[in-house]
Amino acid sequence: QKEVEQNSGPLSVPEGAIASLNCTYSDRVSQSFFWYRQYSGKSPELIMSIYSNGDKEDGRFTAQLNKASQYVSLLIRDSQPSDSATYLCAVKRAGGTSYGKLTFGQGTILTVHP
Amino acid sequence: KAGVTQTPRYLIKTRGQQVTLSCSPISGHRSVSWYQQTPGQGLQFLFEYFSETQRNKGNFPGRFSGRQFSNSRSEMNVSTLELGDSALYLCASSVGLASTGTDTQYFGPGTRLTVL
Numbered sequence: 001q002k003e004v005e006q007n008s009g010p011l012s013v014p015e016g017a018i019a020s021l022n023c024t025y026s027d028r029v030s031q032s033f034f035w036y037r038q039y040s041g042k043s044p045e046l047i048m049s050i051y052s053n054g055d056k057e058d059g060r061f062t063a064q065l066n067k068a069s070q071y072v073s074l075l076i077r078d079s080q081p082s083d084s085a086t087y088l089c090a091v092k093r094a095g096g097t098s099y100g101k102l103t104f105g106q107g108t109i110l111t112v113h114p
Numbered sequence: 115k116a117g118v119t120q121t122p123r124y125l126i127k128t129r130g131q132q133v134t135l136s137c138s139p140i141s142g143h144r145s146v147s148w149y150q151q152t153p154g155q156g157l158q159f160l161f162e163y164f165s166e167t168q169r170n171k172g173n174f175p176g177r178f179s180g181r182q183f184s185n186s187r188s189e190m191n192v193s194t195l196e197l198g199d200s201a202l203y204l205c206a207s208s209v210g211l212a213s214t215g216t217d218t219q220y221f222g223p224g225t226r227l228t229v230l
Contacts, residue, residue, distance in 0.1 A: 032216055043204055043221040044157075051216055088157065092217075099169035100147040100162025100208070102219060107156065 001026050004091050006105035015114050019076040023089030023105055026070065031094035033065055033072045034102065038086045047087075048074065079112040086110070115141060118207050118222035126228045132193040135225045137205035139186050145210030146188040147219060148180060151202040163188050164210045192227075200229045 007022040021035075032051050036044035050056045050063040050072065062075040072091075076083055086109050090102040119138045127133050139146050148160040159172040163182035180190040186207075192199055203226075206219035 034218070036221075043202075043224045046218060046220060049216070049218055090157075097170070099164065100145050100210075100219075101159045101170050101172070102147070102149075102157075102206075103159070104157040 002105075003027060003103050004089055004105040006087075006089050006108045008108070010109035010111055012111045012113060013079050015079060015081060015112055017079050017112075019079045019083065019110055019112070021074040021076075021087050021089075021108050021110070023072045023074075023091075024070055025072070025091045025103075027091070027093055027103075028067075028070065029093050029095065030067075030070075030091045032092040033063070034090040034092070035061075035063060035074045036088040036090060037083075038088060038107070040085075044088055076110075079110075081112050081114055084111050118205060118220055120203075120205055120222040120225050122225060123223065124226045124228075126230065127195050128230050129195055129197060131195050132191060133195060133227060134189055134191045135203055135205075135227075137188045137190075137207075137222055139188070139205075139207030140220060143207035143209055143220075144186050145208045145217070146182060146186065147206045147208070148188070148190050149204045149206065150174070151204060151224075152200075157204070160190065195229045197229050200227060202226050 035047045038044045048063040060077045064073045086107040089105040145164045147162040162170040182188045202224045204224045206221045208217045211217045
């Protein structure tokens with residue numbers, strides 16, 4: 001079992017729709033959760049971080065965390081063609097052995113078509 | 115505030131050579147993490163430095179090494195290059211808070227290494 005798994009893509013949604021990206025993790029000691037967006041040929045760009053159970057909203061983006069189910073998701077409302085990218089879920093364990101280490105999922109490719 | 119910078123942006127080397135990549139973190143950030151990104155393996159953690167000390171290391175062979183300077187700038191070195199080392203090498207900087215998991219990493223643009 002991979003440490004961090006994301007829903008297999010690619011995911012295609014029409015402009016204006018809600019895109020739903022999902023991520024599960026295996027390590028119960030995981031403490032922090034991040035969503036990064038990576039455009040083709042570019043480096044990852046932070047979208048959201050979430051640390052507590054529940055929802056966190058930032059503009060068109062909502063991150064949801066359920067530690068009991070070891071599940072984190074990202075919703076993108078009113079999707080735009082500019083949202084087309086690879087979305088990476090990243091998880092960080094608690095404790096000293098996790099210094100500086102993010103564990104990434106394989107990424108989900110999102111395409112928003114006009 | 116200036117972001118994370120990496121140099122060079124592109125490198126072409128041949129097998130057996132060595133290479134040194136550089137990363138300058140965001141001002142005030144003391145932690146620098148390095149990652150390798152390939153199509154097959156995705157993003158994988160190499161190592162992390164904080165205050166000139168390596169605090170964590172991923173599962174990479176000893177050919178991969180790094181260091182950090184007193185101004186928090188970091189370098190990574192790959193010796194005896196192999197074809198499989200062709201990848202995008204990313205560094206990320208953070209404040210480096212030791213006791214919490216809320217330390218957020220910001221990535222540089224990466225160095226694209228091609229080994230022929």
